Amino acid sequence: MSSSDDVHEMRRHRLDDDTAVETLLSGEAVPPGLEPLSGAVREIRSEGTGCPDPTPELAERMATGDFAGIQPAGSGADQGRRRWWPRVSAWRPRTRVVTGVVAAFTGFTGVAAAGALPDGAQRSVESFIESVSPITFRDRSGEVADVEETETPSPADASPLSGHGSEPDHETSDDTTDTPARNPGTFPPGVGRPDTPDRPETPPREPDTPDRPETPPREPDTPNRPETPPREPDTPNRPETPPEEPDTPNRPETPPEEPDTPNRPDTPPGQPEDPGSNAEERQPDGSPGEGNEGNPDRNQPDQGNPDSGNRDSAPEGAPESKPGDSTERGEPGDTSDNGNSDGSASQRDGSGHGDGGSGAGNGGSGDGGSGDDTSERPGTSANARGR
Amino acid sequence: MSEFERTVSEAVYPGGSLSIGEDFDGILDAARSGEPWAFERLYRDLAPAVAGYLRLQGAAEPEDLNSDVFLGVFAGLSSFSGTEQQFRSWVFTIAHRRLVDERRRRTRKPSTPTGEPEVLDRPAGDAEQDAMAALGQRRVAELCAELSADQREVLLLRIVADLTVEQVAEVLGRSKGAVKALQRRGLTALRKKLSGEGVTL
Numbered sequence: 001m002s003s004s005d006d007v008h009e010m011r012r013h014r015l016d017d018d019t020a021v022e023t024l025l026s027g028e029a030v031p032p033g034l035e036p037l038s039g040a041v042r043e044i045r046s047e048g049t050g051c052p053d054p055t056p057e058l059a060e061r062m063a064t065g066d067f068a069g070i071q072p073a074g075s076g077a078d079q080g081r082r083r084w085w086p087r088v089s090a091w092r093p094r095t096r097v098v099t100g101v102v103a104a105f106t107g108f109t110g111v112a113a114a115g116a117l118p119d120g121a122q123r124s125v126e127s128f129i130e131s132v133s134p135i136t137f138r139d140r141s142g143e144v145a146d147v148e149e150t151e152t153p154s155p156a157d158a159s160p161l162s163g164h165g166s167e168p169d170h171e172t173s174d175d176t177t178d179t180p181a182r183n184p185g186t187f188p189p190g191v192g193r194p195d196t197p198d199r200p201e202t203p204p205r206e207p208d209t210p211d212r213p214e215t216p217p218r219e220p221d222t223p224n225r226p227e228t229p230p231r232e233p234d235t236p237n238r239p240e241t242p243p244e245e246p247d248t249p250n251r252p253e254t255p256p257e258e259p260d261t262p263n264r265p266d267t268p269p270g271q272p273e274d275p276g277s278n279a280e281e282r283q284p285d286g287s288p289g290e291g292n293e294g295n296p297d298r299n300q301p302d303q304g305n306p307d308s309g310n311r312d313s314a315p316e317g318a319p320e321s322k323p324g325d326s327t328e329r330g331e332p333g334d335t336s337d338n339g340n341s342d343g344s345a346s347q348r349d350g351s352g353h354g355d356g357g358s359g360a361g362n363g364g365s366g367d368g369g370s371g372d373d374t375s376e377r378p379g380t381s382a383n384a385r386g387r
Numbered sequence: 388m389s390e391f392e393r394t395v396s397e398a399v400y401p402g403g404s405l406s407i408g409e410d411f412d413g414i415l416d417a418a419r420s421g422e423p424w425a426f427e428r429l430y431r432d433l434a435p436a437v438a439g440y441l442r443l444q445g446a447a448e449p450e451d452l453n454s455d456v457f458l459g460v461f462a463g464l465s466s467f468s469g470t471e472q473q474f475r476s477w478v479f480t481i482a483h484r485r486l487v488d489e490r491r492r493r494t495r496k497p498s499t500p501t502g503e504p505e506v507l508d509r510p511a512g513d514a515e516q517d518a519m520a521a522l523g524q525r526r527v528a529e530l531c532a533e534l535s536a537d538q539r540e541v542l543l544l545r546i547v548a549d550l551t552v553e554q555v556a557e558v559l560g561r562s563k564g565a566v567k568a569l570q571r572r573g574l575t576a577l578r579k580k581l582s583g584e585g586v587t588l
Contacts, residue, residue, distance in 0.1 A: 015574060018567065024574065025545050036581045037574060041546055043527050048439030048547035051431055055454035062430065062461070065421030072463030073456075073481040 109135065407432055411471040419464050430457055433475065437482050439547045443531055444486055444539070452489055456482045476554040479544060483558050533580045538573030541566055 015021065015034070024030050027045065030038045054062065061067050088096065111117055112125040113135075126137045407414060407428070417425035437456055441449040460478055467477055531539050544555045556566045 015571065015578065021567075021571060021574060025542075025570070037578050040530055040577050040581060043523060044443070044530065044543070044546045046523060047443055047527050048436040050438070051435045052438040052450045052453055054430060054434070054457070055451060058430075058454040058458055061458065062426040063423050065423055065426065067458065067462035070458050070462040072466060073459035073484075
């Protein structure tokens with residue numbers, strides 16, 4: 001590296017140094033390498049030495065000390081105000097008043113809507129705004145009342161969600177309704193209960209589910225849910241389901257399902273009732289009624305596919321071998337989703353095995369006819385095969 | 388020559404910096420109370436730097452703009468409180484804003500240049516001195532032309548207005564780091580210009 005390069009590097013480093021820059025700008029002595037630059041700085045500084053003469057106006061005001069009528073220099077806010085104020089000052093007085101009233105009203109409305117005012121002022125402003133405008137504020141006291149009302153029926157559920165007035169009620173109802181929507185056929189009894197066996201509230205929820213005719217249209221969309229269409233006919237039977245619900249409490253006890261299985265034979269007697277009702281309902285549909293007739297014959301433990309059978313079919317063929325299967329199903333069946341999987345599994349079995357599928361479908365009908373429904377769709381093919 | 392005038396004429400500019408010193412508070416109070424000599428003193432101290440800053444920044448009529456700045460300063464003296472250095476920074480803040488406003492007005496209403504009326508308006512004086520001054524102004528104008536607008540703004544406030552980095556940052560609404568970077572780049576550009584010319588000032 002040559003000496004000139006070294007000098008160049010030194011100069012560059014000196015300029016990068018803040019101290020050197022400050023020395024240069026202050027006009028103090030600088031290293032030889034920065035002399036030209038220091039001279040340029042002196043030249044620039046010399047431009048600020050000559051005192052210009054004041055304008056006549058300034059000279060006169062300085063002499064008199066009177067600066068009235070001159071816009072004083074202020075902060076940046078003043079500058080900003082200076083920009084928009086001339087425009088506003090050019091408005092008519094009426095326009096100014098109207099604009100001010102509108103701005104104030106809008107501001108109070110927004111603040112009142114946010115509930116940021118003190119209680120007294122909040123009420124008065126709300127009442128005023130409601131009286132002079134179509135705006136209505138939500139009554140907070142009403143909300144509290146709603147919360148209390150909703151909480152009373154389901155104190156257990158409301159505990160986590162008690163913070164939101166009516167929401168907890170919606171959520172709980174959604175839970176119940178969602179699950180049946182998912183497993184329309186298999187779960188009506190066990191829908192909410194496997195989740196919360198302690199819920200005595202299911203009766204109030206069940207009326208909710210019949211109100212949902214919407215679920216059937218959804219279900220046909222899902223190929224896995226052939227059960228939903230049967231549900232629709234079941235919904236009128238829903239009032240009957242509550243008596244069946246006592247069976248469902250056994251659901252959460254799926255491990256003890258085996259002792260339940262002896263009870264299951266009770267369900268078959270119940271089934272003829274349901275099938276009958278279902279048959280009536282199905283007759284308009286046609287094929288399902290036939291399937292019911294074949295059920296009693298094929299519900300025998302031998303023929304009933306343990307796999308295909310729903311819980312009802314499981315007890316029939318299960319007492320020996322199926323309990324294990326049923327427990328497996330029952331455990332997942334504790335949750336409504338698992339119940340769905342059971343139903344779908346039964347459908348698959350039914351479709352696969354033909355007769356067994358029909359038997360399973362009948363068994364399912366005992367639960368609420370949903371099983372029949374399950375047998376219907378896949379079962380339509382299954383029954384056809386069986387026949 | 389009155390004592391006030393002698394004080395003004397004896398104003399020393401070490402390194403180009405102006406300072407009133409300990410008398411500043413008294414002068415400021417006198418100006419607030421409307422004493423003409425106080426206005427005169429403040430004007431004589433700061434007007435050269437303000438006018439130089441406005442001129443090198445390219446103001447169309449720097450002297451008129453300078454007077455406009457001081458009209459606003461004197462009218463707003465009651466709202467100011469602080470030291471002399473803060474007063475200096477405040478005055479240049481106003482000057483900078485007036486300059487920005489003047490530029491906006493110019494962009495809205497562009498006017499055709501009319502030569503150099505300043506030369507015609509000036510009273511006759513020493514021709515040699517005037518020529519040297521004109522050369523110096525042209526030279527400085529050429530140097531400033533090498534700078535970007537931001538660099539020129541920073542360097543002029545640092546050199547002509549004699550403000551610190553912090554004060555320049557306040558006036559321009561920038562960070563200290565940005566001001567330092569701009570002044571370093573500006574000095575680098577000036578040095579590059581000087582080295583390219585091969586002229587030592």
